[in-house]
Amino acid sequence: MTLRALIVDDxxxxxxxxxxxxxxxxxEHDSACCQDDVRQRLA
Numbered sequence: 001m002t003l004r005a006l007i008v009d010d011x012x013x014x015x016x017x018x019x020x021x022x023x024x025x026x027x028e029h030d031s032a033c034c035q036d037d038v039r040q041r042l043a
Contacts, residue, residue: 007031008038 007018007029015031022029032038 003027005029006038006041008033010034 005022005027007015007022008031009015009018010033012033015033019029019031030041032041
């Protein structure tokens with residue numbers, strides 16, 4: 001089963017690390033850097 005994660009952090013380095021981990025586990029991901037981006041992606 002492939003899951004999808006939304007990674008939210010304002011530090012691009014953290015987003016990269018977490019993205020790599022999520023991908024290595026075989027899951028998909030999207031990222032956002034602030035609340036406004038999150039709201040747009042969830043709308």
